[in-house]
Amino acid sequence: MTKKIAILFVCMANYCRSPTAEGVFRSRASAAGLDPFLLIDSAATSNYRIGHAPDPRxxxxxxxxxxxxxxxxxxxxxxxxxxxxxxxxxxxxxxxxMLKSACPPQYHHKIGLLMQFATRSDSDVVPDPYGGDVDGFELVLDYIEDAADGLVASLRAQIAAQSDAPGEAI
Known part of the structure; x- marks a missing residue:
């Protein structure tokens, strides 16, 4: 068994976008059979809503x-x-x-935008839906689903490359 790959999704309050990313990615990774290989979580850069459930919307x-x-x-x-x-x-x-400001320099290489994995969306960021209407929450889901699919594909290749059994199907 290979070491689990740990993935963390981050937004300002861990209230709308990053919990959505965690949930969508968990679902997509599970459907792809990758959950035994992954550790998935989400967090906030701020302390605004610590302990709260995700935004009901x-x-x-x-x-x-x-x-x-x-x-x-x-x-x-x-x-x-x-x-x-x-x-x-x-x-x-x-x-x-904010992440790079808080992060020790030796770990900066771990930080990136989630939308770098998107293939169907033209945005490079996931917009914050908090202050907008319900359409914003649907857009966030569309963007995150796109990026999650790309991230799953990227991780499948990474997991296959470090597999203990060469040629083992994932």
């Missing part, structure tokens, strides 16, 4: 697509996360800036 829209966010609770990123997670994906440039 995020949970409702995700549930309509078969994604369950109800077990999640917001937490703030810690220094240990930079060491312990292999990949840390922010939702927008402000998240990336």
């Amino acid at each position: 995020s949970s409702d829209h995700a549930a309509r697509r078969g994604i369950d966010l109800t077990g999640q609770r917001a937490r703030q990123i810690t220094l240990a996360d930079f060491e312990n997670f292999d990949h840390i994906y922010g939702m927008d440039r402000q998240n990336i800036s």
Whole structure:
């Protein structure tokens, strides 16, 4: 068995976007048979909503697509996360800036935008839907589903390359 690849999704409050990314990615990774190889979590750059469940609008829209966010609770990123997670994906440039400010320099290479994996969306960031209307939550799901599919494909290749049994199907 290979070492689990640890993935962390981050937004400002861990209330809308990063819990959605965690939930969507868990679902996509599970459907692809990758869950035994992954550790998946989400966190906030701020301490605004620590301990809170995801925004009810995020949970409702995700549930309509078969994604369950109800077990999640917001937490703030810690220094240990930079060491312990292999990949840390922010939702927008402000998240990336805040992450890099808090991150020890030797771990900067772990930080990137989630939308770098998108193939069907033209945005390079996941916009914050919090202050907008319900259409924003649907757009966030569309973008995150696109990026999650690309990330699953990327990780399948990474897992296959480090597999203990060469040629083993994943």
